[in-house]
Amino acid sequence: MNKKTILIIILLIIVIIGVILLIKFRTTGQAIALTTGYTCDGNDLIFRQSSGIVKTRFPCSSWSTGGCYNGQCMAGPIDDNTGKLPCEKPGWTCIGNYKLYISTDCRLQTPEYCDYGCVTTNTTATCKFAPPTCADTDSSSSPFVKGKVSGVYEGNQYENSDECKLNQYTRVNQVVEWSCESGIASSKANNCPSGYSCFDGVCNTTNQVKTCTDSDLNNNNIKGYVEGRLINGQNYTKWDSCSSASIVGEWTCSNSDPVIISQSCATGYLCQDGACKAATTGSLILTSEPSSANVTIDYIRRGLTPITVSGLSIGQHDINISKTGYYDYVGLKNITAGSNTLFVNLTKII
Numbered sequence: 001m002n003k004k005t006i007l008i009i010i011l012l013i014i015v016i017i018g019v020i021l022l023i024k025f026r027t028t029g030q031a032i033a034l035t036t037g038y039t040c041d042g043n044d045l046i047f048r049q050s051s052g053i054v055k056t057r058f059p060c061s062s063w064s065t066g067g068c069y070n071g072q073c074m075a076g077p078i079d080d081n082t083g084k085l086p087c088e089k090p091g092w093t094c095i096g097n098y099k100l101y102i103s104t105d106c107r108l109q110t111p112e113y114c115d116y117g118c119v120t121t122n123t124t125a126t127c128k129f130a131p132p133t134c135a136d137t138d139s140s141s142s143p144f145v146k147g148k149v150s151g152v153y154e155g156n157q158y159e160n161s162d163e164c165k166l167n168q169y170t171r172v173n174q175v176v177e178w179s180c181e182s183g184i185a186s187s188k189a190n191n192c193p194s195g196y197s198c199f200d201g202v203c204n205t206t207n208q209v210k211t212c213t214d215s216d217l218n219n220n221n222i223k224g225y226v227e228g229r230l231i232n233g234q235n236y237t238k239w240d241s242c243s244s245a246s247i248v249g250e251w252t253c254s255n256s257d258p259v260i261i262s263q264s265c266a267t268g269y270l271c272q273d274g275a276c277k278a279a280t281t282g283s284l285i286l287t288s289e290p291s292s293a294n295v296t297i298d299y300i301r302r303g304l305t306p307i308t309v310s311g312l313s314i315g316q317h318d319i320n321i322s323k324t325g326y327y328d329y330v331g332l333k334n335i336t337a338g339s340n341t342l343f344v345n346l347t348k349i350i
Helices: 003-028
Strands: 037-041 044-048 054-059 091-095 098-102 108-113 118-121 124-127 133-136 148-153 156-161 163-166 173-181 184-190 196-199 202-205 211-214 225-229 235-239 247-254 257-264 269-272 275-278 281-289 294-297 300-304 307-313 315-322 329-335 338-345
Touching: 044 108, 054 108, 091 118, 098 124, 133 173, 148 173, 148 184, 156 184, 173 196, 211 247, 225 247, 235 257, 281 315, 281 329, 294 307, 300 307, 307 315, 329 338
Parallel strands: 091 124, 281 338
Antiparallel strands: 037 044, 044 054, 091 098, 098 108, 118 124, 133 148, 148 156, 163 173, 173 184, 196 202, 211 225, 225 235, 247 257, 269 275, 281 307, 294 300, 294 315, 315 329
């Protein structure tokens, strides 16, 4: 047989294999895929992800001579009749760095590799956590420097900052200083030195502590003020003011800082000189159809519609709206605090 004949035979074999695979693909409607989950690879028990990557590989020979069968390590030769073998201690166990489950018929299942070792307690097996880590930004543990510790403990990340905390017994605001001891975060509360107070996790001298006092205790019916000292030692005084006819810019204290809050006056009240006060006047917006009608309020001519008349006392007022060729409108309008409206549709004289 010459080389040319051999080459033709090889090509024919390749074509036949390709046709078989194509027929299988068209019949099943899907490509041939590797088995995912726990399965056997020779005598190794493996866990293959959907991507095809093998995440865990456990050699069954390290536990018994039964080999791997149907995604499990067998305790002995496969028994085709029962498929079972007696097992003295079923449950979770550790073999080396592997966490595994022993079934009642003594088969190893669901192995998990523990990066930092495996520990067994009674019938429970757990993977050890990574060694704890801890880093302190102010390693000197100075109460005059606000620092923080961060790291990992029992698999969880953490971050703790120095803070101030009131001692429930001595009623003294102490500084809580976080630090690292043998790779583990710990905290200790201490009083600040004489002449110092704790603020925002730091011991400050008395003239560096923020203060804030609200004279009207956030009451928008009173024109009040806040006064105090900023962290830089600067003193301040800020008075309440009117943001609009019905909104007060109310200064108050939050965490020893001055803050301004917009507050709406209650119904029947208007903002005057930085406080909500009972309104004594209101306004009236008059419109008519047709427009350019004469407006008289309390027998005083005010102008032509549309028009806004301000400064009207609270209560009822005589309204007269007239226009040549139309019947006059005569009526009463009750004026309340704030803005009032009146629309009149005049009737044409026929």
